[in-house]
Amino acid sequence: MTTTDTYTGGDVRLTGISKSYGSFTAVQPLDLTVPQGSFFALLGASGCGKTTTLRMIAGLEDPTTGTVHLGDRDVTDLPPYKRPVNTVFQSYALFPHLDIFENIAFGLRRRGLKSVKKQVGEMLELVQLGDKARHRPHQLSGGQQQRVAVARALINHPQVLLLDEPLGALDLKLRRQMQLELKRIQTEVGITFVHVTHDQEEAMTMADTVAVMNGGRVEQLGAPAELYEHPRTTFVANFLGTSNLIPAEVAGTGSEVVVTAGGGKLRLPGERCPAGARPGGRLLVGIRPEKITLSHADDAGAVPDGRNRITGRITDSSFIGVSTQYTVDGPAGTGLQVYEQNIERDPRLVPGAEVVLHWNPAHTFGLDADQDIAAGTEQETAAGAGSGAGPGAATGPGRNTAGPGQDIAGAERAEDSP
């Protein structure tokens, strides 16, 4: 218990860590390093193993294999109360029999500190709850309880702060506010934050580094923009925002890869293709909906040369305010999503209209065709606020609500996928 006082710093290092419950493997053996002082997000649908991973760092779950290091220290066998790590629980888990002051002071008192008044006072100020010190948790609103939970963990100056879906119970507006608040606190105190969430927008807004988890594995790890622009799997492409994935056949490789899809040719940069692409092979060509420009078929001649283009017919359009979202069916694929900024709206772009979709080839990415093309699509709706991740993107068409029903659908989906 004495070691918790010494702030040694260092990274969180998970080595070959895994967790099985009987025959069910919640977390596949994984290696993960969270750099000191970073805001790290574990992102994935329910049941993907992200919370289990977090709980293994906290010590609330014993790993089946592997080790947990904090800096140079192996803490794998330390019980949670001996680890310099604190958790903000999903349901906050505030002690109902203690007032806010005592809740926040709990950790300090357990470590034998006698005068906690000053520290608790400062912490109450940090989370702007100075006047609530003698209230009981149930007298506070959800947002206030959430801040108490953060304060109760932070006051111990943990080496790592673990956040288990801390904003899940808050309404959308409050969630946005708390996202910024948490980010501010993290910058202020400089402690490593490991944040578990199923909300891809939340992960992107807050984290420096995001690890996308699926089926107990880390699918891809990187900065939010990196993950969004360069997804390496269909799951990441679909789970983070929305992607149009078009099955294609490789026609030529080199610095620029040429593929055929739906009778037309598409080009994409060679470095954005999986290494194994060779002529005659199959490839999934991806393009984000907001990167596509939509022109009426009558204006096809005005589309500049050198742009990727495919034809189709609008089957659905929804006006979102900032943008209009179109669904287009064409020879290359059905259900293609296009988001157009509402700057100058073309009145001819209504369902039934023949259109040309065109975009800069540099924005195209290629994915290995041996994957489930739909992986991560249903989880996306469970991700709360929808797919409004990229610039100009808003909620996906027909997915304007993110109710609990969809969360369940997402959870089921997650268990189905391998």
Next chain:
Amino acid sequence: MTLLAEKSPAAEPAPPRRAPARRRLVPYWLLLPGILWLLVFFALPLVYQASTSVQTGSLEQGFRVTWHFATYWDAFTEYWPQFVRSLLYAGTATLLCLLLGYPLAYLIAFRAGRWRNLILVLVIAPFFTSFLIRTLAWKTILADDSAVVAALDALKVLDVTNWLGLTEGDRVLATPLAVVCGLTYNFLPFMILPLYTSLERIDGRLHEAARDLYASPATTFRKVTFPLSLPGVVSGTLLTFIPASGDYVNAELLGSTDTKMIGNVIQSQFLRVLDYPTAAALSFILMAIVLAMVTVYIRRAGTEDLV
């Protein structure tokens, strides 16, 4: 809009008011059976007993209300040892119930897993047999030549209880220990069930939060689990102590003349001596003492906002 707003209250002032009025009465209608029950089976007998307690006379000549309050004083001065004994036995039995019941309730609530329901059924199972039969069974269990007594003697437990004045020589039956054992056994489920209910209600994540915040398992129990189970401790001790202090069956069957509790005195005054005023006065004194103790206890426990 304005036209409507002006018109509606003037046109029909009565109906909108009548409906809520009827609705307001609904709770009282729902309460009626309970209130009637309380009136007939609690309030009326209480008044009747109160009047009996201030009567004088004899069975042959009949009793009359003479406001003879001296009965209370006489009854108390004559039987105070039985009062003290009742409270001591009931208190000891309650403490033993708590010590035995808490670990079991904790086990059922947190560790029993799929055995939980089975154990709960086992806790309640003795109720399927008559109270009297179960108490009589303890006569056999604690008989002089029983294995239990022999074991207690061999383990030198009887030396300790002898020293405490709970037993005499190598006998258990007809001693205070036997009465306390009977009380403890008979009222244990009333302790376990409320304890279990309040423990079971505790969110497991609170334990995790405590462990996460540097509390060892022992500290977690002391600072989180036990305080949160206080409502169960309070209701469990009340449900045990109150009936135990008025009990007479255990003392009658397992005790001797030296272990008479106030319940035995009241019973014999009512049914054998036929001195109804004294019996009624004793009942009221017991009620007053228990009520006072319970009030102080609940105040001290300070769990009003948790219950």
